[in-house]
Amino acid sequence: MKKRNTISNTTNALGKMKIFSICVALIFCSNISAQSIDKGAERSKPNIIFILADDLGYGDVGFNGQDKIKTPVLDKMATEGIVFNRHYAGSAVCGPSRASLMTGMHTGNSSVRENPKWTKSGQPVDLSLNDVTVAEELKRADYNTGIIGKWGLSENLNEGAPNLQGFDYFYGFNKHKSAHHYYPETIWENDKLITIEGNVTQDKIGTYSQDLFTDKALAFLDNQTSEKPFFLYLAYTIPHFELTIPEDQKAQYSNLNWPLRKMKMAHYRHDENGHVTYASMVSRLDKDVGRILNKLIEMGVDDNTLVVFTSDNGHEYDNLKDEFFDSNGIYRGKKRDLYEGGLRMPFVARWPNKIKPGSATNHVSAFWDFLPTACDIAGVKPTAKINGMSYLPALTNAENIQKNHDYLYWEFNEKRGPMQALLKDDWKLVHFVNKHYELYNLKNDPSELNEISSQHPDILKQLKAVLQIARTEHPEFPLIKKELKK
Template sequence: MKLFFYVLSVVLSVQVVCSQPETTKNKPNIIFILADDLGYGDVGFNGQTKIKTPVLDRMAAEGIVFTRHYAGSTVCGPSRASLITGLHTGHSPVRGNPRWTRSGAPVDLSQTQNTVAKELKKAGYHTAVIGKWGLAENLDEGKPHHQGFDYFFGFNRHGPAHHYYPERLWENDSLIELTGNVMKDKVGKYSQDLFTDKALEYVEKHHDSPFFLYLAYTIPHYELTIPDEYKTYYQQQDWPMREMKMGHYRHDRNGHVTYASMVSRMDDDIGRLLAKLNELGVSENTLVVFTSDNGHEYDRVNDPFFDSNGPFRGRKRDLYEGGIRVPFVATWPGIIMPGTTSDHPSAFWDFLPTACDIANVTPSAPTDGISYLNALRGLRQKNHDYLYWEFNERKGPIQAIMKGDWKLLYFVGSHYELYHIEKDPAEEQNVYQEQHERAKELKELLARARSEHPEFPLVKLEKSKK
C-alpha cells in the first residue's frame, strides 16, 4: 500500500511539472556530475570496501542505482561527445580521442551540431559546464559557448586536463592565469577545489530559475595527486605501497593512498553541492545524476587492489563490460523512489532525450537515445533495439553491439566473441561458435549500426605525434 501511494504521488508530481510548459520557473533543475576514469566497482554502492564514498552511497539509499548503465565509449573524448549529442559512436561526429583520426588532426563538435545544452537553452534553462569539456581541441567551433552553454569554466582540451595544478583555465571564452600555480611542482590551487567552488557559486546565482549544470570532474584520471591534508585517513591504513613514477603525469608517490583519497575527496565535494541545494531550498526540484565517462585505468586487472571493475572483465580502452559499464546513481526527491535499482540497459546517448523529456520538449534533431525518465520514476520503460560502440586506438578497430542480454564483439579483421551478459557478466564464456543464429542476427545489426566518417574509418590507425 505504501508503494501504491508513493507511485501515485510521483505520477501527480510529474503531471504538475509537465502540465506547465509555459512556466519555465517550474521546470526541474538538472545536475549531471561526471567522474573521469572511475570504475564500476570504485563506489560503495557497487561493492567497494576500501575507498569510502558515503555521499554517493547515501544518494543510492535516497535515489536509484542503474546497474546496467553504459558510457558512450571506453575513452573520454567520444564518450563525452555521445553524452552531449545523444548519438552513439557509430553516428557521433567525435568517435575517438584527438590524435586517433585518419588525418592525425583532432575532430571537434561543429557549430551546427545539436547538443543537450542547446535543447535545454531553448527550453528556458540557463546552462553551464564546469570542469573538463575536452571537445574543443581546435579552440574553435567546439568551444562550449558554440554548443549551447551560457557559462564555462575549465579545460577545453584534453592535454591540460591531465594536470591538477594548471597554470591557466578557460572562463567562458577567455584563458585566465592562475597566479601561483606551478603545474610541474604541484603547487597552487587544486583544480578539483576550483571546480567545486565554481559549481557552488553557479547554483547560488541561478537557483531561482531552471538551470542545467554539467559538472565534469577530472578525478580520478591520471595524474594521481592530491594535497596531503586530504590523505590522512588512507595513510593510516595498512596498505601495500604502489610506487608511482613521475613523467608526463606528476604522480604522488603512493598510488593506492592517492587514488582512494581523490575519489573520497570528490565524494565529499558532491556532498557540499547537495548541501547547497538543500540550503537554497531547491533539492526537491533538482535531478542529480552521477556517473563516470568510462571504465577505470588505475587498478591492475591481473592483480587488483580495489577491484575497480567489480565483477567485470576489462578496463578503460576495452569494449568488455569493465571498459564501458559505469556506476550510475540519481536522486530527485518526490520523483525517484528511495533505495531503488533498475537493470534497464541505458547509455550516455540517452541523456539528451531524457533531459528533453524532463524539460517537456521534443528533441529537434535525430538521436540514438531513448529517454530513461520512466526508469528513474520506476515506471514501464521502453527498451533499445540495440546498443552500439566502436573503438579504434591501439587495440582497434573493435565494434560491440548488445541486444537484450546478448553482446557481440568484433575485432575487425580478426575474430568475433559472443557473450550472454546476464548469465556471464564477466564475459568468460565465448559462445560464438555454439550460438550460430544469435551471432548471425547480431552481425547483421552490426553491419548497419554505423555510418561512415572520413576521419574514423574501421581500419588500423596510428596515433598522430602532432
C-alpha cells in the first residue's frame, strides 16, 4: 500500500472520503433538516471575515488601553462596532487555539490539544477527516471560503490540509515552524509548495510575508461576486516571534528614546531593537486591517460583511518582570499561562447597521463559539456535536436572548504542565495537575492576585467536580508530565 505523506498524494482520495463521510452524516443526523436555499436569499447572506493576530496581547491595542503602540484602525473599529471584554482563546498557544476556532471544541474534547511536538508519541496530531470545520459548515450554505496566512493544523501534510477541511482557497503555512519567519523561501498555495523568488530567510531578504498575505487577501476579495457570500479566515503571523520588519516601517517609533531591549538572533532572526520592532509590527498589522476594510467599501459590500478581529493567545514579547507595553493589561500571565493574560483576548467586531456603534459587552465567549456563530449567521445548524454556542445575539446587541455557558474549560501541557483551568460565572479555578489548585474571583480580583481556595471550600469542591466531567481522554494528550521530544 502506498504511503500517504504529501498533500498532493492524498487530495483526491481523502477528498472523496470526506465528501462521503459528510453525506452519511447528513443522512443520519435526525436533528439536521434539509436546507433549501433560495438563490436570492443566497446573495443576501452576510459575508464573514475573521482576522486573527498571532501572540497579540489583550493590552496591545488602543481600545484596551495601549498608549505606546498606535492602532488607529482597530480603535476606529471599536467606535464603529462592538468590543467583547471577556472573549477567550481556545488555548494558551496557537495550534490548539486555532483547532478550537475551526471546530467549535474546547481543548478537553478537541482532536488537537497541544502544539505539534507536545504529544505522548512526539508526533504531531492534525485535524482529521472526522473533524467538521467552520469552513465546511459554511460550504453547506454555499459560501466561497478562503484561508490566508498561518493554518498550522497540517504538520503531516495530509488530511489536515485546508483544502480538505472546507476551504476553496489556501495560501500560507501548513506547519508552525515555517510560520516563524517573515521572509519565507517557499509557501503553500492550495496543494502546491511554491518558491518565493528572491527571498532568503536567514538574511531577511525579499518580500515580507505580511505583504504576501495582505495582497492575497485583497485578491481573494477581488475574485468574489455577488452570486455567493464569502468567508475569509485571514490568519496573520504578526507579532509572533521572529521580531522583524522592514526598516522603513519603523519611522514612527525610531526616535522616541525608548530604552533598548536588545534582541539576539538565533532560530528567530530578530531585529536588534525589540521595543521599536514590536510596536512597528503591531501598527503594521493595524494598517493592513484598514486595507481590508477599505476594500469592502470599494466593493460595495461593507454593510453586508461582519469583520471580527482577535488574537490566538496571550502575548510573548513583553517582559512580565519589567513591563514596557503592558501587553496583558491588568491581567496576570502571558502566552503559555492559563491565567487571564494567557487566555483573555482583544476582540472587536464591525458590521454596519447590524452592530450598534461604540458598544461593548461583558458576555463570556470563547474561540469554540465562532463555528456556531458563523452557522447562525449563515442560517444552518452545526452538523457535529460541539462545545460552542452562538454569540450572534451579543454581537447584535440582543443580549436579552443571548445564551450563556455553564463553564469554560482549558487544558495545557507544555513545560510547567499539565494544567487545567475552569471559568464558571465569576469563579476561576487553575489546577496544576498532581500539585495544587488555585481559586480566584474575577469580579473582585480580575488580576488573579489573591488565591482564595481555603476561604471557599464549597466553591472549590463544586469546580473540582466539574473538572472531572469537562474532558474526554485522548491517547496522545494524557494529563501527565511530558518532556519535549526532539
